[in-house]
Amino acid sequence: MTETPCPRCGTPISTDSASKDSANLVQCPRCLLRPPWDKPHPVAITLGPGQSFVPPSIEELSEQITGYEVEALIGQGGMGAVYLGRQKSLDRAVAIKILPPQIAERAGFRGRFAQEGRALAKLNHPNIVAVHDFGQAGPYAMLVMELVEGANLREVLAQGRLSPPEALEIIPQLCDALSYAHDEGVVHRDIKPENLLFDSRGRLKITDFGLAKLVANKTAADGEDATTTDEDSRTPDPTQGVVGTVHYMAPEQLENPRSVDHRADIYALGVVFYEMLTGELPIGRFEPPSQFLNGSALGQSSKIAIDVRLDDVVLRALEKHPERRYASASAVMHDIDEIEKNPRSAAHAAASSGDPLHRVQATIHRAGNAASDFASSSIETTGTWVSQASNRWLTNPRVEVPAYVALAIAIVGVLGTCYWFNQRYAQGMTLLWAGMGIFFAIAFARISLSREMESDDPQSFLTSRFVLGGAYLLIATPILFAPLIAAVVLWCEIYGDPRDIGRVGWLRDWVQVSSITVVVTAVAWLLLLGLHTAFPKLLSTVFRPFVTAASRRTSILLAITLIGLTGAGVFTAHQFPYLSYTPGIPVQETEWHKLSPQDFNEMQQELHDRRQAERAIEQ
């Protein structure tokens, strides 16, 4: 018999014993008898009146309940006990939760229970355990719920911390369910791993929704009674009316349980999220999840890095002050969606955590992503717009006919221009076609536009805008870029062509040419801007409907930018001035690079002439 030691406990295992029988005995029998995972795990107990509650036996409870068979006790917590049951009428397995008699026997509880029970039964969400029925079973208040055969998050966490992708699969479900329930006006108040169940497919199911409030209600009311009967003696007990689980309770839930709103659930969500990622509770001065995993304690598993952006989400959910927390579960979900949509390499994320430069880069990256998101969403909107337009095929001929005519003219104009452009000696025809095409296309499109504005239909029609946009671009582009081209051309006329890279003085040429161009263009645009600000109607009439009166802030910002560009251009041009050259006065060779190309050529020519003259004299 070959014996290999068990890798866990060292007990020799006879490996050939299971040759044919089954694969089961390959495992170490000692580990099977007392498995390594079979040890008590910490459980978060809900503070509440059910602590000292001894659940009734199956037989006792069966006598109290009609319509259901009670099969087994499957759990017990601070708010009661849960039994496995069977609904006789539908022959389906259910979970029966009973609340301790000390809760059910309070005055007014039944009414509140009926009211709350109805609210809870209305919650219909795939990630919330459904409440089928509720009522009294003898001394117990009873809730009949959907049975989830799976494991709760505590039991899942017992198998180890979750990887970020796993956590990111669970959190959105949690956010979705919470956001749904909050919209329905129900706050959970006791979100914790024990209340987050998973079915056999790994889908999240939140249980015990709103029970904490139901259980706490009377206690809180007791507090109220006390203060009304005796104003001065405020109840000193800080846990008065508190129902929840200490480490998962928001600070305000402990301090003032009556003023709890849905943001307490957000806090608990933050705690759960932190615990999923790190396996620990965020107590005291805790590290953000990514730092925690990078820490030395878990060095061997450092390959699992957490996106630093998740830190922000977790920390914001864990804010002490509810007003600084996420305002809603859907806001958490939104941020997580963003992170999931733009995954970064985890290593990069980890590296960038502390470095301000990387943070700036990350911000730029985010801005870029935001821009691309904007672009994609605007493409989407355009798509729907197009489909709407095609659906409204000629619903308003007064608007649409001229628009389509304009489109046709534009197409013919473009084709004609292209044709003549390729012919020799037909510049006149080309210009004519282009000009006529643009003119008539704009005219018809404008007719369509003005009719559209007259009509009551507020929807804007795409085709006319498309034609106008194209035509305006054809007009506006030359206007915008003319100063640029003119500047370059003018410069070349005055100073000569800039020298090639590497030749004497080339750098000075290029600095000069670009700064002069920038100055001229910026000034021209500044003038345009001034024109637009002074006569806001002018450009908006010419380029209707695209140009609107510029807002003061935008124009000031733009003007500052343009002035800045002008200044910068002037400054750089001033830094690299050309040496003035008068023919006849020789220039030192070290100063040559300061000459403009034109002067340089002239100087060279003169030098050349002089040398030839000298040579002639010598001969």
Next chain:
Amino acid sequence: MTLAGRLPSTRWSLVLRAGETSGDSSVRRVARQSLEELCEIYWPALYGYLRRRGRSRQDAEDLIQGFFANLLERESIAAADASRGRFRAFLYTSLDHYAANEHRREHALKRGGGAATFSIDCGSLDDVDRSFSADALADQAGDPATLFDRQWALCLIRQTLVELERDYQAKGKGEWFAKLSPMLTSTDADGPSRQQIASELGLSATALKVAIHRLRATYRQRLLDAVAQTVENPADTGRERQCLFDALGE
């Protein structure tokens, strides 16, 4: 079969109680049936023990058949028996006692043959034989009590696993059991094996963890239930399990 704080009647406690309240035939019948079921489960432990003590296959088989026949024929388990609190300890002392007087075996076989015969079918004997390779059978040097306990523990574990597997197969999840059972002793949280299992079973990472938890929880419950069946007082289950655990470690 739950252990949720109350006192379920375990098989062994039924057997013992029937001896005390003599008279009622239906109680007798239940007790007798319980004892038969227990013997059915644990005879391989006795067989393995005898083989390790150097008995031949035929010899061990005869001895066990005679022993159980004798046991089932008894009217009651002696109230004075100090080891009666645990079925395992009781069987050990009784078997030793029985084997010591081998001539009684002949006698018992002669008397038996009726309803009281305990039969072991050949196929299952082969199964048990296969789980001990022949050259390692005799272990005269070891402490007999520990040898016995070790065989007992192996038998208990195998029985639990077989039943669990049958359960999974009945639910059409035989493949799940085959793939997941290594997780009963494995503790590596995120090894590549997990990813492989998840993809083979078509489960998400979370669903796999749920499945593993279910398997472990069910296995643990079944194991404890099985141990509980052999003690008089269910509260002793933990101690009995510890005893077997210690025996395996030596």
